[in-house]
Amino acid sequence: MSRALPILTVLAGIVVIWYAAAVWMNSTWVYDQAERAGTTVSFAEMVPQTMTQDRPLLPPPHQVGAELWKGLFGQAVTSKRSLVYHGYVTFKGTMMGFALGIIVGVALAMSIVRFRVMDMSVMPWAIISQTIPIVALAPMIIVVSSQLGLTGRDVPKAIIAAYLSFFPVLVSMVKGLRSPDQMQLDLLRTYGASEAATFLKLRLPASMPYFFASLKVAIAASLVGTIVGELPTGAIEGLGARMLIGSQFGEPLIMWAALFAAAILAGLLIVTVGLLEGMARRRMGVPA
Amino acid sequence: MTALWVAVAVWLGAWALNVALAGSALARRPFGRLLVPLIFGATVLVLWEGLVRGLGVAPVILPAPSVIAAKIAVELPTLWADFAQTILKGAIPGFLIGAGAAFVVAVAIDRSPFLQRGLLPVGNFVAALPIVGLAPILVMWFGFDWQSKAAVVVVMVFFPILVNMVAGLQASERMQRDLMATWGASYWQSLWKLRLPAAMPFIFNGLKIASTLALIGAIVAEFFGSPIYGMGFRISTEVGRLGLDMVWATIAVAALAGSALYGLITLIERWVTFWHPSQRH
């Protein structure tokens, strides 16, 4: 409870500000319409009209909430109109990208820590890779992967998600694998430990806190990547596709609902990773 | 096919050279630290060129680096105008505004653990909002020109910097804070003289992450509406026109600008946090 209260308070504050902003932003349209119709509206008449527009500039919370509710619970979860279904599609993509990102990130980190030449040549380019807008590469990733015979849309989506999520893992793992101090390393040297033993018994366990800390960032990045990837892969399904269609067909509420569904999914994923982290930390003897 | 084998040979040779360089004394000097990644980058380009030529990849799918370089040379004025629009008007002001706002908010909520515990989880949440969902909304609100791009950037960089700032403000050691207390220092005195300097390594960490986000944000936002120049406009338009050489030319500019921004922040970091153990070895 003591953890929820501050969050609820902040959320309440946001809702209040949001309503105020909704009235303010949507009023333009109300006044414009009145002017086109040659009538005038008073403030008191205007306010209710800002709450129910089909194409609000900023839909008030209850409109988004209602649309979200309808999307989540208004039909069977297997229906293509269900946000649960599309959320699941996005979730699947996210997990594939996440797994790929972890594998690539960890593998690169291991070779960077092991080989100086990898550190010197690859690390700067890993940073540069993140300055390239992935959306620019997306179409090429699709075409190239279809040329390689991967016609499904899952693989390119996962590649795009992994492109964003490998980086935090890489950076943290490099830090983590290098976190053992000289004394801890020297200890193993006095035992005449092999390099493999040093890695397994010292570097890897020492990197775990860094690893888990990076997972929260990486899973959020992977989700963003998946949603980005859902546009150029044909905008067939998934939350990204719903956002696009909502925008394209003048249904901002569909877009807002998809956006919030994505945020909820992000929240769930981050919390799940946090729980896993907690479990792992307890197993590794970290004080609560 | 020969082009491919030549490229592979060059790749192997350059890699061997890099292995030797990385092991040599040169690797410890700034020149060597620059040289090795540059050689690596060059070999990637050679391999790319070899692949494209050797396998006869269509230029509308992946142009060769030489073609891209030629395009850059011809299109410099356009590339510059795009750069000015997207980076100078969109990314950098957005970055500065976002960082400034994060700074102010961090200091404002610093005294309230309650607000922090409320705001930071919500912040994490917002930070995970996909930019492709936000961008159309912000374009709708702030118009087509750079203002909406700057707004996207503000939203994207705000939370990473805020989270790091808040963590940084708590980074001073208890003993260091207790010292301030024994001297009867006021809140602002201990903020300026202790907690901000101690927070600097964290703040720069946040700024570095935010710098790449700023670039991506400004470019992607242009996909959802823009004037007819700008790097995002160029990329999205030229893909549709099969002008892949121009797309890659713009990507090259983006990578260059991103690295420069990142490098600049790293330099300032080195200058400001000279005292931090990570900066001296």
Added chain:
Amino acid sequence: MKDTLNAHQPVIEAKGLQLVFQTADGPVQALKDVDLTINRGDFVSFIGPSGCGKTTFLRAIAALEHPTGGTLTVNGMTPDEARRKRAYGYVFQAAGLYPWRTISGNIRLPLEIMGFSKAEQDQRVDRVLDLVELSGFGKKFPWQLSGGMQQRASIARALAFDADILLMDEPFGALDEIVRDRLNEEVLKLWARTGKTIGFVTHSIPEAVYLSTKIVVMSPRPGRITDIIDSPLPKDRPLDIRDSREFIEIAHRVREGLRAGHQDD
């Protein structure tokens, strides 16, 4: 300074002091029924096994912890008031210098905070640098100095603003015996010269005996005072006083007191 004359006037008075920390595993009684009076100009050492509450008591005096029972007054005020009147110089176990400031800058910091004029700051920094034999090192950064030098800088910092009460928490823990001896001598000289009231935590029996007019032996679980030994040694103490019969006797008494506190381990 003004009241240096009326020595033996109580400066710090603790009566039935209690301090309980609320932790996740339940309450920890760090201090229990502590009664102690420290007079102006006293040099009081606190000695006792790890976790017996030495640090906690010093921190309570400096208003860094708040007692949960009993009374504690400093110059007749609450510790918090005394803190705001800038009554304390505090030296922590680790030097705790701010790495982004030079040695001078570190020493100047409390002076800036207390609003001394620029000229006054310069003059005081020079004076205390001299006092701890660090003249010429003012422009260095902390990490450019050895541990012992850092520790001396942190003492200089606590001396710069002439607080009446100097609290030192194991200031020489990290130093080797020779450097330690030398700093011990210097602290004594300084104390003689300034007439400050000093509270000093240490793990070393000889150090406690050598320095103090009063040795407080503490024991843990819960932290309490088991013995208070008033030293009969003269104020003027050459280093070889440590080979004297009196010295060895006091040391013995302290050791016995400590051993008693350890019995329940």
Added chain:
Amino acid sequence: MKDTLNAHQPVIEAKGLQLVFQTADGPVQALKDVDLTINRGDFVSFIGPSGCGKTTFLRAIAALEHPTGGTLTVNGMTPDEARRKRAYGYVFQAAGLYPWRTISGNIRLPLEIMGFSKAEQDQRVDRVLDLVELSGFGKKFPWQLSGGMQQRASIARALAFDADILLMDEPFGALDEIVRDRLNEEVLKLWARTGKTIGFVTHSIPEAVYLSTKIVVMSPRPGRITDIIDSPLPKDRPLDIRDSREFIEIAHRVREGLRAGHQDD
């Protein structure tokens, strides 16, 4: 173990040992012309001011640093060969337990690396836990133990695999006097029981005198040996031997040696 009989056979021999570190500010001569022979079963303490090269010398013996001049042999081999033969148990100043392993897990670590069988591992862990009086704490994590207990665990870890040579770098630096006394007694007992050759770094003169058969006094800039004192104390040493005349004399000689090394400060 096999050679316990032929004591007084040289185990570690240094001749004209030099060790220069190349640093950004130029070379640092950490060891200069060090000549020292350590025999099987010796208990050798190294004492000297901070930075005089004690740690460096110990690390050179364990092949953690490589001398830049002179010769150094361990059991007639190079230190590196001896390391691969697992000749060393090394105890660092801080306990250096791996926080993600339990106490047992930490002690088991060298055994795993050296390929002992599971059963053998269990048996040895139990034995050394018993030896340092930590039976029952095997399942705890390091942070659940006090500093002294952690230090004992790290000694147990170094003992588990029965290396001939035990190197200890200020193992009790962080402990209070009482705990330290107790551990000193225990190290002595252990040494007597196992006949190991021990190299021991300390800052404390009484500790050095109490423990050693040979005390090596070092002085800095550049690090060199200024005095080697063979202790006439008997092998069996109750704690109160420290009040004996002989003890105080050796201590005095060590102090003088140290002071001489400090003169150039």
Added chain:
Amino acid sequence: EDVTLQLKWVTQAQFAGYYVAQAKGFYEEEGLNVTILPGGPDIAPTQVIAGGGADVMVDWMPAALAAREKGLPLVNIAQPFASSGMMLTCLAETGIKTPADFADKTLGVWFFGNEYPFLSWMATLGLATDGSPGGVTVLKQGFNVDPLLQKQAACISTMTYNEYWQVIDAGITPEQLVTFKYEDQGVATLEDGLYVLEDRLADPAFAETMVKFVRASMKGWKYAEANSDEAAMIVLENDQTGAQTENHQKRMMGEIAKLTAGSNGALDVAAAERTVATLLAGGSDPVITKAPEGAWTSAITDAALAN
């Protein structure tokens, strides 16, 4: 035989003919197994077909001709859309009554290969598009009509079958709008046609497959034209996002039917030549620089319509 069709945009009634052909089994009757790939904002059909990701694609003729000039030998094999649905929709309140009034106004345009008709038109009107005074200011409009509703642009590009109705739905009456159809301005260019790569067409087996494909597709289109509501529902079933509405698709299908009316699939060469002429008329910066050769063939439709 497997055929992969790459659409130019997301699943909607604009592509009803193909979905109908599939749903009604027309492809199956021809022995074809057709995969329909929807497009999206980042999918350039020309790039997909160049990369071998599709056998045949739907695109506008200007984009196909521009790609041909870039070295991608696309050939039009059929033209289901007889007329153009593109127009510029303006707010009356901006005072725009004729194209002459565009000067110094802000106009929203789609890019990504959809900008060619607009650029040609402006060139014909003699209006500069680089923002210089006396010309027009061009915005790259996103996927929706917001720029008009928010008055960020005086006019935006709309399709008769989609965006125009969204403006109306948003609450703006037709009287408050002024529209300029490209068709009426004499600058119409051919829209959705079917394109394949020239070298593949040389393979008689592939050509034969395309004949079957075009025949079935046109059958689908004619069915859709005649059964507009049913066709819309078929499209709706194929929309996997579940975000499309019946309302939208039925209305879109109604409008699409007007554009496909009169086409049996065979390309009207006159219309194609008019398109080329329009594109060549770009003044200093024409969309294409010379009249293409072999950019369309009637061989497929001739064979398809023969029996």
